[in-house]
Amino acid sequence: MITYDTELQLHQSYKIPAFEGWYFRIVDNQISIAVIIGIAKTKEKQEVFIQIFHTLSESMEKVNYDIDYFQYQKEPFQIMIKDSVFRKDHLHIEDERLSVTLDIDINAPKLLCQTKYAPTIMGPFAYLKNMQCNHAVLNLGSPTQGTLIYQDQSYKLEGLLYQEKDWGNSFPKKYIWVQSNCCKEKSAVLFLSCATIPFKCIGFTGIIMVLMIGEQQYRFASYYGALITHAKKVQDTYQLTIKQGKYKIKFKIKAGQTYRLDAPENGVMERNVEESLLGHTEIKLYKYHQCLETLSFDCCGIENDHFFL
Template identity: 35%
Template sequence: MDDFRYHKIEKNSFEGWYYKLSFNDEIISIIPGISKNEEDPHAFIQYIDKEKNEYIRFDIKDFEYDEKRERIVIKENSFSKDRLILNLDDINIFLNISKQIPWGKNLFTKSAMGPFSFFKMQCNHGIINMGSNFTGTKNMEMINGKIYIEKDWGESFPSSWIWVQSNFKYDKNRSLTFSYANVPFLKKAFKGLLAAVYYEDKLIKFTTYNFSKIKSIKYDKNNLKIEIYNKKYKLMLDIKIGSFKLLKSPKNGKMSQEIKESIDSELNAYLYDKDNNLIFEDSGKTALEIYNYEELI
């Protein structure tokens, strides 16, 4: 099954689709979604750029999923794998998205959660597009760049996590994603790792289920350094932390938690092979979330 689709979980649940645009020297995050908490059911669009962050509420009846076209529709706004139309009061964006770069292509590899996709989870995570090109307009001005798409759905976010995503230089065919979270599973919890580097038409994956591990995480208010490895590769991330803006996140399907996301942090990434040869190096702006770090580490 395709992680992008609307899963239609009925009670005290949420679904959110995350679109991250990189163009010129700008990053924009757009999150359409739906909250089915019994106390406050509604649809929403969250929007973040360098100047603002907005949470726009809609009646839950304004949310539609077009199964034939595989797109989310919230009034005059629509979101799919190959097109994005955003019509807010002062922001109008229209994008055509080129062929997506999926996590995998067959039944067992296309879900980023791997074997965990076959279990009922408190929060499910899907990587829809690792970073393809787009062309379009923002407020009638032509833009082109890179877009990354992921999806979360379930009841609540994990109790702690670190999340990083960068398209590096928007004119290159490269991207990176990293998440490390305290994941509830079968009445217990484990620390789940999910990361990948895309370059030269290759997707190098680091996951809990391919036995990748965290070697070290070092964090202070200004810097975050992460090192992970598996039998074939080692990945090092060096992040200069920027400013943060508030986002809403789900708790029992209700968008009641506040978290912080940075879209102007700076990333340096280094990928080594098993013989410690540097095979990839790049830098660029990155999105970053750090939530309840003390519990995670």
């Protein structure tokens, strides 16, 4: 079985072009912050980087490093990029070129439910090699504590931590991604990604999603037969409906302010995408024609890259 520890590790093969990135998002009652640490390689160029953006600032900061600064240790798991360190239980970000120093604890990650058919969010595709982009949901949301120092002011962080990662050679050509741990009505977590997936000689729109309410996880995915039955942009709102068997879920997604990030394209971090930290998403979950849940999520991470034009 593919485990949390398996997913956490460096997956890059010797094939190039290639990229791999670990994503962290922390939300507490005063700050929302996201961090991406990663590596991208082509025959001509090798890049190690840290990207960081947060609601105290209006822009993303990125620092690049020579490949020699990337140090990986499998057991116990550790990634070092110069003075920054990522361990299984802690993340430390520090660089004089960044306006931020960050320390957070990683405690008792909330994991996806697993089966042999779907050991990860990728389902049976997790067993395949050479996917354009592989995705892992490492931590749906666990309590975290830490410290953020920004422009010489210290902020105590006490909130929720979400973790995921991607690896392959490129991000999907078109996709939408939504994530939030901040539900108004009850304890709930939302993760959604819909993307164009090239597969052998054909392509399809792939869906991966989990809605966790309390301890119950609702999984929607193409490998479970999920289909998009409605997708439309109405002014500043993305409307989306997904149906899977006896269940249907309707979304109204508003991104709000976004931050421009660098994303991989054939192993080079030169593609621009926009991500929100304070988006809003409303969902309605139906079983047959009965509405089971109506939920509102704030502080949503949202990326729409050409999925809704």
